[in-house]
Amino acid sequence: MRITQGCFSFLPDLTDEQITAQIEYILGREWAVSLEYTYDPHPRNTYWEMWGNPMFDLRDAKGAMMELDECRKVHPEAYIRVQAFDDTRGFETVMMSFIVNRPPEEPKIHMQRTDVRGRSQTYAWDVR
Amino acid sequence: MSTESEEARPQTIDLAAEYEESGFAEVLDELDRTLIGLAPVKQRIRETAALLLVDRARQKMGLSHETPTLHMSFTGNPGTGKTTVANMMAGLLHRLGYVRKGHLVTVTRDDLVGQYIGHTAPKTREVLKKAMGGVLFIDEAYYLYKPDNERDYGQEAIEILLQVMENNRDDLVVIMAGYADRMDRFFAANPGFRSRIAHHIDFPDYTDAELLEISKSMLDAQNYKFDKQAEKSMAEYIPLRRKQPHFANARSIRNALDRARLRQANRLFTQAKGPLDAAALSTIAEADIRASRVFSGGLDVDKGTNKDAAE
Numbered sequence: 001m002r003i004t005q006g007c008f009s010f011l012p013d014l015t016d017e018q019i020t021a022q023i024e025y026i027l028g029r030e031w032a033v034s035l036e037y038t039y040d041p042h043p044r045n046t047y048w049e050m051w052g053n054p055m056f057d058l059r060d061a062k063g064a065m066m067e068l069d070e071c072r073k074v075h076p077e078a079y080i081r082v083q084a085f086d087d088t089r090g091f092e093t094v095m096m097s098f099i100v101n102r103p104p105e106e107p108k109i110h111m112q113r114t115d116v117r118g119r120s121q122t123y124a125w126d127v128r
Numbered sequence: 129m130s131t132e133s134e135e136a137r138p139q140t141i142d143l144a145a146e147y148e149e150s151g152f153a154e155v156l157d158e159l160d161r162t163l164i165g166l167a168p169v170k171q172r173i174r175e176t177a178a179l180l181l182v183d184r185a186r187q188k189m190g191l192s193h194e195t196p197t198l199h200m201s202f203t204g205n206p207g208t209g210k211t212t213v214a215n216m217m218a219g220l221l222h223r224l225g226y227v228r229k230g231h232l233v234t235v236t237r238d239d240l241v242g243q244y245i246g247h248t249a250p251k252t253r254e255v256l257k258k259a260m261g262g263v264l265f266i267d268e269a270y271y272l273y274k275p276d277n278e279r280d281y282g283q284e285a286i287e288i289l290l291q292v293m294e295n296n297r298d299d300l301v302v303i304m305a306g307y308a309d310r311m312d313r314f315f316a317a318n319p320g321f322r323s324r325i326a327h328h329i330d331f332p333d334y335t336d337a338e339l340l341e342i343s344k345s346m347l348d349a350q351n352y353k354f355d356k357q358a359e360k361s362m363a364e365y366i367p368l369r370r371k372q373p374h375f376a377n378a379r380s381i382r383n384a385l386d387r388a389r390l391r392q393a394n395r396l397f398t399q400a401k402g403p404l405d406a407a408a409l410s411t412i413a414e415a416d417i418r419a420s421r422v423f424s425g426g427l428d429v430d431k432g433t434n435k436d437a438a439e
Contacts, residue, residue: 060299
């Protein structure tokens with residue numbers, strides 16, 4: 001099942017040119033670009049592994065694309081996302097995040113129904 | 129050439145119009161205005177600019193597709209304006225569209241080479257990432273290569289640099305700078321660099337008259353000026369300073385002026401009796417220059433060897 005989270009995730013996968021253009025936009029807003037990857041795309045898994053440090057003094061998207069290529073080489077089957085961090089006082093948060101790499105076969109999100117106290121039911125989701 | 133793609137291409141190119149449009153003239157003018165002397169350098173930059181302009185015209189007409197190799201080496205003694213010119217080069221290449229952002233990243237060996245195994249590659253990559261879309265200026269590049277130490281990590285940085293210089297020619301331009309003789313030895317030991325660097329520009333030393341001009345323009349930029357005698361003693365100071373060790377052309381002059389300003393401030397502070405006007409605050413007098421140790425035989429440590437020269 002296609003994992004949808006962050007920007008553009010209902011669109012077809014971005015090409016490298018489109019990713020470059022997005023990163024140019026990020027740099028234009030003076031946000032810091034960073035890459036993160038994970039093998040566990042569960043929606044509740046907010047904390048992905050960092051791929052290197054956030055690139056605070058980057059001037060050109062090519063630098064981030066080099067890192068992305070490197071990350072894809074090492075983790076071809078992982079989810080990789082690009083994040084844009086705004087360090088302006090008052091924001092200091094991620095302003096934009098989008099997936100740039102998916103495994104060839106995406107895992108299913110499976111729903112599990114369980115009985116709990118007093119015959120009431122709860123639902124849980126896990127990624128298989 | 130295929131016929132269908134020919135239609136989109138212009139049949140003729142007006143070089144003069146291209147020249148106007150590229151904003152080249154402004155950069156070259158700025159070069160002329162701000163840099164004193166350096167005639168051979170300016171000549172080389174003009175030539176390079178012409179080459180790039182023609183090359184771009186050729187690309188538009190479909191005669192060439194390759195990005196020309198733009199990596200350069202600047203050789204010359206310290207203080208001859210290599211970094212300044214590199215900065216202008218970045219602006220020039222940016223206007224021509226050969227680099228996307230046109231910023232200059234200045235590094236030395238310390239920024240590229242790590243201290244332990246596995247430290248160098250990420251460090252070099254980090255610098256390269258920052259320099260993407262601009263110009264990477266490696267000052268004293270020959271320190272990267274230390275032939276007497278086989279396990280020096282510099283070699284690793286060199287390999288990464290060479291790879292990027294070849295594969296990312298569209299993304300960044302590398303300028304290496306340093307003393308002429310040591311750069312020659314560096315290139316001889318690393319033939320990979322020699323073949324990847326197309327433009328070698330040699331920076332000559334400034335003449336005494338040029339250095340005096342430079343000192344005046346430096347003061348001017350800070351709203352100071354020499355009085356008549358001070359200018360004369362500065363003219364005497366320059367050849368004396370040149371004979372002393374560690375002479376670094378314009379940089380030595382800048383340092384001398386900094387010290388003269390210090391002495392001027394001191395003089396005004398201790399001797400002034402009453403209100404000072406703007407002219408007094410911005411005039412460097414003869415005494416401020418004459419107090420330099422260069423007139424009395426240089427630094428204490430150099431005194432023995434340079435006494436004859438300085439007197």
